[in-house]
Amino acid sequence: MNIEWLPFQPRPHKVLGTLAALAGFVLLSSAAALAGSAVDVAVDLKSPGQAIPTNFIGLSYEMSSVCPARNGEYLFSPENRTLIRMFQTLGVHSLRVGGNTADRVTVKIPDRTDIDSLFGFCRAAGVKVIYTLRLNGNQPSDAADTAKYIMDHYRQNLTCFALGNEPDKLLKDSAAYVETLRNYMTIITAATNAPEAVFCGPNAMQKNVGWANDFAAEFAGDKRVALVTQHEYPGGSGRVATNAVAACRKLLSPGLLNIYEKLYRSFVPAVYAAGRQYRLEEANSFSNGGAAGASDAFASSLWALDYMYWWAAHDAAGINFHTGAYVDGTRPPDSMKYVVFWNSPDGYAARPIAYALKAFDIGSHGRLVPIRIASNADHVNLRAYGVLADDGSVFVTLINKETSGPGDATVSLAPGSPFGHGQCLLLTVPGNEIAATSGVTLGGAPIQDNGAWSGQWTPLAAPLKDGHFLVNLPGASAAVVHLTSR
Numbered sequence: 001m002n003i004e005w006l007p008f009q010p011r012p013h014k015v016l017g018t019l020a021a022l023a024g025f026v027l028l029s030s031a032a033a034l035a036g037s038a039v040d041v042a043v044d045l046k047s048p049g050q051a052i053p054t055n056f057i058g059l060s061y062e063m064s065s066v067c068p069a070r071n072g073e074y075l076f077s078p079e080n081r082t083l084i085r086m087f088q089t090l091g092v093h094s095l096r097v098g099g100n101t102a103d104r105v106t107v108k109i110p111d112r113t114d115i116d117s118l119f120g121f122c123r124a125a126g127v128k129v130i131y132t133l134r135l136n137g138n139q140p141s142d143a144a145d146t147a148k149y150i151m152d153h154y155r156q157n158l159t160c161f162a163l164g165n166e167p168d169k170l171l172k173d174s175a176a177y178v179e180t181l182r183n184y185m186t187i188i189t190a191a192t193n194a195p196e197a198v199f200c201g202p203n204a205m206q207k208n209v210g211w212a213n214d215f216a217a218e219f220a221g222d223k224r225v226a227l228v229t230q231h232e233y234p235g236g237s238g239r240v241a242t243n244a245v246a247a248c249r250k251l252l253s254p255g256l257l258n259i260y261e262k263l264y265r266s267f268v269p270a271v272y273a274a275g276r277q278y279r280l281e282e283a284n285s286f287s288n289g290g291a292a293g294a295s296d297a298f299a300s301s302l303w304a305l306d307y308m309y310w311w312a313a314h315d316a317a318g319i320n321f322h323t324g325a326y327v328d329g330t331r332p333p334d335s336m337k338y339v340v341f342w343n344s345p346d347g348y349a350a351r352p353i354a355y356a357l358k359a360f361d362i363g364s365h366g367r368l369v370p371i372r373i374a375s376n377a378d379h380v381n382l383r384a385y386g387v388l389a390d391d392g393s394v395f396v397t398l399i400n401k402e403t404s405g406p407g408d409a410t411v412s413l414a415p416g417s418p419f420g421h422g423q424c425l426l427l428t429v430p431g432n433e434i435a436a437t438s439g440v441t442l443g444g445a446p447i448q449d450n451g452a453w454s455g456q457w458t459p460l461a462a463p464l465k466d467g468h469f470l471v472n473l474p475g476a477s478a479a480v481v482h483l484t485s486r
Contacts, residue, residue: 039411045369050315052312052365056093059095061076061325086447087125091361095122095130098165128158133146133163151197181199181202202215216276228274235251236286238289268315283320296339301478305359308364309364325348328343340357355441366387380407382411383401394415394417395480396415396483403434412470426443429476444458
């Protein structure tokens with residue numbers, strides 16, 4: 001058996017370090033997988049790690065989305081029941097507002113009425129906000145006024161304040177950013193302003209990940225700092241990803257995992273050393289709005305599902321996928337390709353990536369447990385993650401990213417403890433076509449434009465005499481398996 005382990009830097013003094021190494025297990029192959037390839041997957045229930053944060057799933061929007069449209073209507077409003085339902089269906093509990101328009105001087109800074117609408121939406125949807133204060137052309141006193149108003153009225157719905165979006169575009173180096181942020185923090189947290197305000201940063205671009213490393217070290221022990229935040233678009237620029245087929249395959253390539261690993265090693269050890277948590281505050285498949293035919297294709301669904309579990313297994317506090325939408329009658333000239341959902345006549349049409357969020361939400365409530373792929377003779381490009389729920393049941397998410405040949409796998413799942421009943425939800429698209437931009441279903445059902453979803457669990461056959469369950473997993477598909485005692 002030819003096995004290659006994904007390189008991993010364990011977190012010191014934590015069980016999850018070993019857990020992440022196992023959950024991040026990947027088998028790499030240059031050979032095509034045969035139809036019905038046998039894969040043995042074993043779950044270790046004896047070494048559960050920490051619980052996946054309940055607010056792990058997040059979305060990121062441009063700050064311009066907080067302001068009213070020309071017709072005076074708000075996207076984020078407690079009256080937008082369809083958007084609220086979509087957030088709740090997908091399990092979204094974190095909303096970051098920022099993006100390039102946070103520092104664009106032609107976009108107005110949200111006023112109190114705008115802020116009221118935003119947080120009214122968040123209260124109704126059950127989400128907390130990472131709120132970006134303008135850095136470009138703004139004054140600390142003005143930022144303090146905004147922070148004070150939010151803290152006075154919406155403290156319970158705020159995660160933290162960020163200063164500027166990707167400040168590495170505005171300031172010469174991380175030292176200048178640290179000095180600027182300290183100045184803002186001092187004024188904002190003055191006794192007459194918002195003394196209990198908390199912050200996150202540096203929100204830098206992937207190429208300047210060193211800023212996050214410096215930020216963690218500079219603010220170690222500072223109680224005013226809640227999170228270290230980082231941006232990532234592992235596929236690179238969508239503007240140069242003009243070959244849709246190649247871009248889809250890139251998203252599913254095992255080589256993409258090396259990009260995550262490089263970013264992780266670049267700043268997370270410093271986060272650990274500072275006793276902090278970290279979050280990917282803005283992320284998606286390809287930058288610059290995404291890659292046409294890939295960021296909006298089924299490949300993005302399989303990619304995002306694996307992406308969330310990879311980072312959860314590496315201690316991330318969560319991921320905010322950059323996305324967008326608009327108020328009816330004010331559609332922008334070009335839609336972003338990587339959006340999670342987009343406006344439709346009946347509400348919001350779920351793109352393939354939305355199904356990844358839903359699948360993760362179903363299978364991620366609990367503590368990660370180690371998964372080992374014990375045998376995989378045909379080297380199927382398969383990923384597996386396990387979660388031990390509070391009720392003692394187990395969720396196993398299997399992601400078959402194989403695109404060579406049929407790629408079908410018959411997974412023999414050893415649950416690590418006696419379970420009498422199993423069921424699964426299959427994430428798939430007709431023909432298992434990774435470039436498909438429509439037709440995605442989870443549990444046999446689509447996510448409706450009004451946010452409704454009626455997917456059904458499919459019972460698995462009774463376990464074999466050795467306690468194993470068999471799961472048939474077509475190439476380019478995923479399954480959420482739920483095992484219970486009865």
